[in-house]
Amino acid sequence: GQQLNQSPQSMFIQEGEDVSMNCTSSSIFNTWLWYKQEPGEGPVLLIALYKAGELTSNGRLTAQFGITRKDSFLNISASIPSDVGIYFCAGREQGAQKLVFGQGTRLTINP
Amino acid sequence: SAVISQKPSRDICQRGTSLTIQCQVDSQVTMMFWYRQQPGQSLTLIATANQGSEATYESGFVIDKFPISRPNLTFSTLTVSNMSPEDSSIYLCSVEGTRRVGTDTQYFGPGTRLTVL
Numbered sequence: 001g002q003q004l005n006q007s008p009q010s011m012f013i014q015e016g017e018d019v020s021m022n023c024t025s026s027s028i029f030n031t032w033l034w035y036k037q038e039p040g041e042g043p044v045l046l047i048a049l050y051k052a053g054e055l056t057s058n059g060r061l062t063a064q065f066g067i068t069r070k071d072s073f074l075n076i077s078a079s080i081p082s083d084v085g086i087y088f089c090a091g092r093e094q095g096a097q098k099l100v101f102g103q104g105t106r107l108t109i110n111p
Numbered sequence: 112s113a114v115i116s117q118k119p120s121r122d123i124c125q126r127g128t129s130l131t132i133q134c135q136v137d138s139q140v141t142m143m144f145w146y147r148q149q150p151g152q153s154l155t156l157i158a159t160a161n162q163g164s165e166a167t168y169e170s171g172f173v174i175d176k177f178p179i180s181r182p183n184l185t186f187s188t189l190t191v192s193n194m195s196p197e198d199s200s201i202y203l204c205s206v207e208g209t210r211r212v213g214t215d216t217q218y219f220g221p222g223t224r225l226t227v228l
Contacts, residue, residue: 031215042115042203042219043154050215088153092215098144098169099217101154 006102022073023089031092032072115220134204139184141208
């Protein structure tokens with residue numbers, strides 16, 4: 001079945017820096033979702049994308065649905081300590097019921 | 112978004128026993144799913160819980176090991192049967208198709224952290 005390649009696997013940055021992560025798929029998706037998971041919690045939805053080329057912001061977070069429909073990226077501007085966590089991308093093929101998840105990007109911030 | 116609760120939040124169980132995890136949503140939803148997240152890993156779909164019919168299991172997961180119920184549009188249970196240490200994971204319930212959001216968005220419960228000794 002389809003797989004998602006999420007990169008980078010981990011990031012170590014200084015507070016205030018911008019962050020960028022991305023996901024690519026082997027097939028065309030019609031939905032991209034970005035989640036954040038903190039220790040001991042379930043994933044929390046950050047941004048949902050439904051159209052190719054769509055660019056959506058949620059505070060300091062911005063995500064885009066790639067034109068090819070096979071990729072998506074998430075940017076975090078001016079990182080702060082509470083941004084620490086694991087970020088997961090998830091996508092769904094046209095007509096499919098289930099989501100496919102990336103392997104996650106672990107974000108660590110040095111104050 | 113929907114408010115999703117899971118019980119228990121965590122448990123430590125003995126090998127060979129079974130544990131039933133409950134998932135409750137504050138509004139009716141069309142879809143409910145159960146995932147497993149092993150330590151340090153991503154999420155793996157176990158099954159789709161279908162209201163009024165048998166769950167749809169993913170490859171590698173079987174009903175005898177992970178029986179699922181979904182008696183109505185707001186509640187589901189997942190049982191982890193005859194547990195072994197390899198079943199130690201976080202088990203997550205998710206929902207899709209609430210009345211307040213589009214049907215393509217999936218929301219997760221807080222998870223149940225299971226440790227099998």
